[in-house]
Amino acid sequence: MMISPSLKQSPVTMLTISEVRAGQRIDNFLHTYFKGIPKSHVYRLLRTGQVRINKGRIKPSYRLTVGDVLRLPPVYEKPLNPKACRCHHKKVLTNAILYEDAFLLIINKPAGLPVHGGSGIHGGVIENLRLLYPNAPYLELVHRLDRDTSGCLMIAKKSSMLRRLHELLRKGDIHKQYFALVQGHWSSRLCRLELPLKKNINQSGERIVRVSNEGKSAITQFSIEQYLSTMTLLRIQPLTGRTHQIRVHTAHKGHPIAGDNKYGDETFNQQMRHHSLKRLFLHASKLEFDLPEINYHMTVHAPLPEALQQVLNRVNKR
Structure with a gap:
């Protein structure tokens, strides 16, 4: 070889x-x-x-x-190139910091940047943060966001904080909020979905998540933020943290997220490209949790990216 x-x-x-x-x-x-x-x-x-x-x-x-x-x-x-990583991502990640202390770093992750490197990806958020914080003894992802999803992402700076936050995640005590633009008018009566999800691998090796009775429990809550012509802007709270949970739940009910090339509708996505949508319209807008034993209370917001706000403005004008 x-x-x-x-x-x-x-x-x-x-x-x-x-x-x-x-x-x-x-x-x-x-x-x-x-x-x-x-x-x-x-x-x-x-x-x-x-x-x-x-x-x-x-x-x-x-x-x-x-x-x-x-x-x-x-x-x-394959060694990372620190100079290349710094040049390309230093400004982006520095500007993306929403909150930082000795225990935790929270960033507004840009869409298109994976949380960690992998096959064909030479350095994601965590690898680049370690290059930007060369003296930090510990930096670990608390949770993950899809590559095409933007918004609140937590990175632990202490192993004790990572353990505490993972325990909160297991109990469902970290409250997350997302905004998503979906196809069609979402019913105001559809406030909660409990549909189990199962991971599958198709013939090409791509990971696909489907609703299946053999899958793991997945619960999502929905509220309507705004109706727009043939679309709905949803405020979403996932009560469990399954892979692609929001994307699969919305698509299963016939309301795929705009710009979703895996679970979405190609005709709808093509229409949205005319509104200058170049990414998945899914944004993690808020994180909230409490650790009363160490007097630690966190609420952080990530504003909707300007590119997504412009899409909403264009749809409203039409």
């Missing part, structure tokens, strides 16, 4: 987990540790038993504990 000269092979590494990494899922740790390999390869390493903890195999959902001995196999990594 020919190996590209731009790839660098890492050695076999044995690590003992400290308190800083304790509580983190092994797959998330590996995404951080191996910065230059695709996400799919990380899961292959786990599936084939090349990554081991205390000499045994583990599942991707395994959470690291203090004292675990982790074996990391040799892999070929």
